Amino acid sequence: MTSWIEKQRSILDYTLSSLIRRKGKNISLFIVYTLVVFILASAMFFTEAMKREASLILKGAPEMVVQRLLMGRYDPIPLDYLQKIRGIRGVISADARLWGYYYDPAVGANYTVMAPRNQSIAQGKIIIGKGIARVRMINKGDILSFHAYDGQVRSFTIDGELPAASELVSADLILITEAGFRDLFGFPASHATDIVVSVRNPQELLTIARKISEQLPDTRPIIRDEIVRTYDSVFDWRGGMVIVLIMMALLAFVIFAWEKASGLSAEEKREIGILKAIGWETSDVIAVKTYEGSVVSFFSFAFGILLAYGHVFFSSAFLFAPALKGWSVLYPDFRITPFIDPHQVGILFFLTVVPYTVATIVPSWRAAIVDPDSVMRS
Amino acid sequence: MIRLLNVRKGFNLGRTNEFIAVGGVDLSLEGNRITVLKGPSGSGKTTLLSLIGCMSRPTSGRISLLRNLLGNNGFLKDGDTPEVEVTSLPERFLTEIRRQTFGFIFQQLNLIKGVTVLENILLPAYPLGKKHGVVKKRAEELLDMFGLGDRAAARVEWLSGGEAQRVAIARALMNDPPIIIADEPTAHLDSKLSREFMDIIAHLKGQGKTIIIASHDPLVFEAPVVDRVIAVRDGMIDGAGA
Numbered sequence: 001m002t003s004w005i006e007k008q009r010s011i012l013d014y015t016l017s018s019l020i021r022r023k024g025k026n027i028s029l030f031i032v033y034t035l036v037v038f039i040l041a042s043a044m045f046f047t048e049a050m051k052r053e054a055s056l057i058l059k060g061a062p063e064m065v066v067q068r069l070l071m072g073r074y075d076p077i078p079l080d081y082l083q084k085i086r087g088i089r090g091v092i093s094a095d096a097r098l099w100g101y102y103y104d105p106a107v108g109a110n111y112t113v114m115a116p117r118n119q120s121i122a123q124g125k126i127i128i129g130k131g132i133a134r135v136r137m138i139n140k141g142d143i144l145s146f147h148a149y150d151g152q153v154r155s156f157t158i159d160g161e162l163p164a165a166s167e168l169v170s171a172d173l174i175l176i177t178e179a180g181f182r183d184l185f186g187f188p189a190s191h192a193t194d195i196v197v198s199v200r201n202p203q204e205l206l207t208i209a210r211k212i213s214e215q216l217p218d219t220r221p222i223i224r225d226e227i228v229r230t231y232d233s234v235f236d237w238r239g240g241m242v243i244v245l246i247m248m249a250l251l252a253f254v255i256f257a258w259e260k261a262s263g264l265s266a267e268e269k270r271e272i273g274i275l276k277a278i279g280w281e282t283s284d285v286i287a288v289k290t291y292e293g294s295v296v297s298f299f300s301f302a303f304g305i306l307l308a309y310g311h312v313f314f315s316s317a318f319l320f321a322p323a324l325k326g327w328s329v330l331y332p333d334f335r336i337t338p339f340i341d342p343h344q345v346g347i348l349f350f351l352t353v354v355p356y357t358v359a360t361i362v363p364s365w366r367a368a369i370v371d372p373d374s375v376m377r378s
Numbered sequence: 379m380i381r382l383l384n385v386r387k388g389f390n391l392g393r394t395n396e397f398i399a400v401g402g403v404d405l406s407l408e409g410n411r412i413t414v415l416k417g418p419s420g421s422g423k424t425t426l427l428s429l430i431g432c433m434s435r436p437t438s439g440r441i442s443l444l445r446n447l448l449g450n451n452g453f454l455k456d457g458d459t460p461e462v463e464v465t466s467l468p469e470r471f472l473t474e475i476r477r478q479t480f481g482f483i484f485q486q487l488n489l490i491k492g493v494t495v496l497e498n499i500l501l502p503a504y505p506l507g508k509k510h511g512v513v514k515k516r517a518e519e520l521l522d523m524f525g526l527g528d529r530a531a532a533r534v535e536w537l538s539g540g541e542a543q544r545v546a547i548a549r550a551l552m553n554d555p556p557i558i559i560a561d562e563p564t565a566h567l568d569s570k571l572s573r574e575f576m577d578i579i580a581h582l583k584g585q586g587k588t589i590i591i592a593s594h595d596p597l598v599f600e601a602p603v604v605d606r607v608i609a610v611r612d613g614m615i616d617g618a619g620a
Contacts, residue, residue, distance in 0.1 A: 003507030010504035010513075014497070021492035267491070274488045277433060278502040278549065279477025281470060372476070373434035 015291040030300050036253040037304025044344045045312040046320055049336040054231040062196035065222045076191035088211050090204045096192030098181045107135050113174045115181040125159035131171030133161050149186035254355050269367045277372035285368040293360030297353045313338040379409040385439035387425050399425040401613040412583050414599040415592040417610035423592035424561050431480045431559045432472040441465050447479050447556050481550030483560040487542055489534040495545050496530040502552045520548040540571045560591045572597045
């Protein structure tokens with residue numbers, strides 16, 4: 001055992017001196033390797049954190065939303081549907097919601113305009129999200145004007161800004177009175193955008209949804225869990241899209257690693273031949289190459305992960321945000337809660353470290369099984 | 379001590395460029411002697427050395443070594459005959475023999491560039507798993523023996539030709555092998571350094587080593603310290619050399 005430890009120690013000594021000897025090659029490998037891990041880990045951390053962020057916010061979303069459909073498309077829902085829904089056993093409450101989108105040509109952005117049910121807003125006043133405040137450079141007390149449905153201008157005084165904590169979903173939000181909303185969009189008093197429903201027993205959600213569909217066949221009940229799943233898949237899809245691109249980067253990295261780590265130079269092949277000739281076994285040579293590869297791999301991986309962590313959680317993923325936070329003029333400005341999924345880090349480890357290690361060992365093994373006799377003739 | 383029986387070595391067998399480097403050599407080499415294989419380039423000297431040193435296997439024939447030359451190699455059994463036939467041993471055991479029984483001095487020296495003199499000398503000892511302090515002490519003794527004590531930390535590419543040659547000899551002696559094999563050791567040395575090399579060889583013989591040299595340099599095969607000269611030509615032993 002002591003002999004084995006001493007042997008490994010000697011081999012490690014030699015590995016270190018080899019790493020230093022070929023520092024140019026190893027530093028370039030380290031930089032490329034770290035960069036690939038950084039990009040991959042940033043995408044993983046970011047998409048995972050966004051999914052968590054969205055699911056936390058959606059916890060406060062209504063259990064069920066009922067929309068009306070006309071020819072398979074969304075249509076405003078008549079308010080008399082409220083009574084029919086409230087009459088279904090198990091329904092605690094049903095409330096109409098008023099919300100819509102307003103396109104602001106001045107900044108090329110879409111705002112979400114909403115008349116809140118449980119927040120009183122004075123007539124002629126609005127409350128805006130931080131994204132709008134930033135992009136329009138307006139603050140409390142300023143006046144914001146809109147082109148109404150009839151072509152006339154409606155002006156509102158800004159009464160405040162929405163809190164930063166909810167910025168992921170409120171960056172583009174404008175809260176307005178019900179009267180103001182109907183006046184701005186010309187929305188009939190007999191209709192609402194949709195209806196939110198609360199139920200007594202969450203286990204009965206599906207049954208109640210079925211009953212609503214039966215009683216009001218032109219409606220579509222949407223359950224919160226479905227929204228959560230949709231958000232999950234949206235962020236996964238976005239993450240997935242980036243990962244497809246990154247897989248190409250990874251492939252380029254594998255080719256690079258194969259060329260750099262595996263494509264042994266004539267000098268390295270000669271060195272392996274010398275070691276074999278003076279009594280090193282094939283396994284000793286492979287051990288040196290494995291240690292070499294592991295050192296480069298481990299440090300690059302660790303450094304790449306650290307950089308990605310800093311990038312995503314301390315600098316709000318400034319490199320990826322435009323692509324991953326959504327396609328909008330009004331990007332939310334918020335700091336993501338640090339969160340790492342060990343499972344994902346494990347996958348990343350196998351995506352990077354394993355190909356690199358194989359790329360390092362296989363050609364060394366091929367060089368190491370050549371007759372040491374070749375050294376006599378070099 | 380070392381016996382070769384009808385040893386043949388061919389390359390690219392069965393192809394149009396087939397080449398027989400050694401063609402049926404029978405040879406016995408004695409211990410504690412300096413033997414020189416003499417012959418022109420391409421005569422098969424280096425191939426013969428490589429076969430004797432277990433660097434390659436013969437195409438046919440047998441090579442046997444005296445058992446006490448093989449030290450405490452793992453493949454030896456108590457019931458083995460005094461001579462052990464090595465040609466049929468697996469590569470792992472041949473590596474063990476190369477490590478413990480032979481010390482090699484190559485024509486191109488084959489020192490590892492970018493590595494210090496001390497580490498180059500230590501390299502053959504690494505797979506042995508001996509305590510670092512012990513092998514380092516041995517390497518330093520060898521450095522002192524060859525007047526290289528102050529060059530231990532120097533990189534080998536900074537050395538003069540003579541110094542590099544001495545480092546190669548020190549490396550060959552690191553594991554204290556009973557047999558030293560040297561292939562054209564004076565090919566890149568001037569006459570003075572060649573004589574110095576032969577002095578070192580004589581010293582090693584004095585320590586009980588067996589030395590086998592391949593050379594076509596008269597300074598080597600005509601040196602008074604040489605016990606036996608074997609002429610090699612066209613892959614065969616010429617005359618009564620065997």
